Amino acid sequence: MDTIYKICAHCHEQKPIQEFLRRTGKRSGKASRRGACRSCRKQRKAVQVAVVSDAQGTPEQPRVMQASPQLLLDEGSLVTPKIRTRRPLPPPPPRPEGPDASVLQPTREGFIRMRGRTDKGRRWYQETDLETAVILVKEHAAVVVNRYTIRRIYTNKSFRRFILARDRHQCFFCGEYGDTIDHLLPRSKGGHTTPMNCVCACNICNQSKASHSLDEFLGQDEE
Incomplete structure (x- = not known):
């Protein structure tokens, strides 16, 4: 069996994936590992x-x-502390084919139907409000099926792969190696998981940013 290697987010050395702790919760998996190696974690602790x-x-x-x-x-x-600078936002992906978000209308019950697929290919369906549906379509995360329905383009895993590949595993905030996804406008403040609102981030920047907006986070380093 070939050994899989991963670059540590702290010492930037390439080490076997066994040197990294497994993630827990929704992000757990066979190949899901944290950004810092065991030796770096021991030093930090x-x-x-x-x-x-x-x-x-x-x-x-x-x-x-x-x-x-x-x-x-x-x-x-x-x-040494990380040097974070304001970088240009990544270009949005090409607009998917289909009607514009302006054609959307809520059903008699007052919602928009939203459907998609899970990572295993199973179909899912839920209801959302008109404002959220419009944002998802405008930010290239969904396409309009008809005036009452939208369809999510990405599954969770395909969206993660897209963002990391688009940003070339480079942290948007400090420019170092990154393997996590961060929302520029946090979900707690109304942000959504879309290509225009998500960027690649290293583990340290992701945890440091927390629920701050982009201006608040970068403003801390400028003080």
């Missing part, structure tokens, strides 16, 4: 002590550092 002196000149006392731009590792070396 090591006690990070900074020797400080108080203003009165009392003996130096160790304190545990919180998350900061520079992390003091057990070997005494510093991890």
Whole structure:
């Protein structure tokens, strides 16, 4: 059996995939692994002590550092902070063939029918509001079947593969290797999983951004 390799998001070394922890939850799978290797995770979890002196000149006392731009590792070396810059947004994919979103109309019950397929090819159906349906069509995540129905273009796995291949596994925020998907406008603030709202991100930037918008996240680094 051929050994599968993966590039660590922290040390950028190519290591066997067994050196990476498995993901859990919906993203778990045989080939689903986290971005940092085991050795880098051990360093990050090591006690990070900074020797400080108080203003009165009392003996130096160790304190545990919180998350900061520079992390003091057990070997005494510093991890330089990531340099995040505002980059141009990726170009949208070609517009799928079909009617424009302006033809959509809600049914008598007041919703738009939405259908698609799972990763295993099984069909699914649900109902959504007109505003969401229009956004999905305009941002190239769905096509209009008729004035009451839209169809999602991507499955979960095919969408992930598309975004990573489009961005060439390059983090949109720092330019380093990335293998996760991040929403520019978080779903908690009304964003949707569409090609125009999702970019490739490294694990650190993805976790640091959390529920911040793009302007809020990049604004933190500019301060």
